[in-house]
Amino acid sequence: MSPASSHTHRPPALAGLELLASAVVLVDADGTISYANAAAENLLESSLKALSRQKLAAQFLNPEELDNICAQARLHKFSDLRQDLTLERAGRDPLHVHSIVSVLDEPAGHVLIELREHLQHIKLDREERILDQSQVNKELIRNLAHEIKNPLGGIRGAAQLLEMELPPLHLGQLREYTQVIIKEADRLQTLVDRLLAPHRRPHIVGDVNIHEVCERVRSLILAEFPAGLTILRDYDASIPEFRGDKEQLIQTVLNIAHNAAQALSARIEAGEAQLTFKTRVARQVTLAKVRYGLALDLHIIDNGPGISPQIRDRIFYPLVSGREGGSGLGLTLAQTFVQQHMGVIECESRPGYTDFRILLPLP
Missing domain, CATH: 3.30.450.20 (PAS domain)
Structure with a gap:
């Protein structure tokens, strides 16, 4: 030898x-x-x-x-x-x-x-708290969404009936107000549907190639941000296919990558924005209290301004957003989908570097 x-x-x-x-x-x-x-x-x-x-x-x-x-x-x-x-x-x-x-x-x-x-034991305790908090969040969202959904239909219907009863003389002026009610009711209905979507949709399991998922997201992001953004690929070609819901995983990676691209707006204008998809195999990993010999280790890294310390510990909570006008649902849905695959999602962020790490068990 x-x-x-x-x-x-x-x-x-x-x-x-x-x-x-x-x-x-x-x-x-x-x-x-x-x-x-x-x-x-x-x-x-x-x-x-x-x-x-x-x-x-x-x-x-x-x-x-x-x-x-x-x-x-x-x-x-x-x-x-x-x-x-x-x-x-x-x-x-x-x-x-x-x-x-x-x-x-x-x-x-x-x-x-x-x-x-x-910090290994601290990390395990934190993951356990995240899982418990996520379960509480899901129940709260589901109950709250149903409570909002029922009166919303009544409000919208009443506004439509009111619009039909308006006197012709003032129809144009008053219709503007009824339309505001109807449009805002529709907006809230869309928000409620997004809150309920992960719980309604069946988990469609099939063979998943994580690099096909990353390539699909890469093409979608570059179509929206064609100039000023470079997406780097650092793939481990040896990663095997695994059983999972491909569409859910595409949505997960897309939500994270899209948030990153929006946070990179200043760097995109300067032509120096960078997003990296990195895949590796992790060995002997504990996910949701279960030990796995092999796990997919996916990193989505950007060189943006980083996540504000004020919300860093709450970014996976529903309706928490670091962007003006953001719904605060993208990362919540990403976490839900990852947990449905028995995985965990973590984040490390500082100015100039943000890394979302997704760990999923491999066969």
């Missing part, structure tokens, strides 16, 4: 580590990565093949700390040592992780390092 291939070989003795949620990395005597489980590949955002040519310490902002504790481990100064480290991430905020370093008798000089995100 060549040295290159031995670096990427996964020893059978370590097969059980592939099932762990924690990232586990094995480094050799000079600090080069010789093994990383699936969770570590996910955390370090790279494959074992690529990682096996790198020093683990080089991944961190404080590499000397990791080198120091690994050296102490090799001298058998302790059985295991815990240390907080800061992981570098290209284009994103650094990630704080907690490391547990253990020395191995075999192979000689090798050290086993377990890495855990500090």
Whole structure:
């Protein structure tokens, strides 16, 4: 076996580590990565093949700390040592992780390092709260929409009857008022229908290719914004098809991408607006309290002004919008459709960078 291939070989003795949620990395005597489980590949955002040519310490902002504790481990100064480290991430905020370093008798000089995100448990708690809140929102919306829908029909009908009874002498002047009532009743009816749409429509399941979904949305966005906006594609062609509702997923991605394009209006005028569709496979992911071996990891990224901190924690709530004249339903519907596919949707935003991340289980 060549040295290159031995670096990427996964020893059978370590097969059980592939099932762990924690990232586990094995480094050799000079600090080069010789093994990383699936969770570590996910955390370090790279494959074992690529990682096996790198020093683990080089991944961190404080590499000397990791080198120091690994050296102490090799001298058998302790059985295991815990240390907080800061992981570098290209284009994103650094990630704080907690490391547990253990020395191995075999192979000689090798050290086993377990890495855990500090915020992992907070993230799981937040996802649980989001699911609970989403269920409450759905019930509230459904009940409220039905309560509004019933009197709306009566208001519109009464306005039509009133218009028919208007005296001919004043018909033109007074008809303007009855038309306002009718048009506003129709507008509210449309809003109510949009609120109820995700609960009425059957879930049509078929084989879905996520890149076909992205390409469909890309063509729709470019048709509306033909100049000043560049849509980049960063696809992982190995992602398999999965069972889902293609139309719902198109609507989900379209709602997010359309919101992004509207937020990019100033950059579009300057000709420097950028939207990116990025797909990856995530491994050993927990979605809605269920553990999946593989998941689709879809990112919709823009270089717009970012989401206002005042609404950042409420963007998926119904009728919350950061845009003047927005209905505040686009992201609510997107979240509903993603949850119907047993997935989760997250958002990271700062000025110049907004990333909506959709995670869906894969077969």
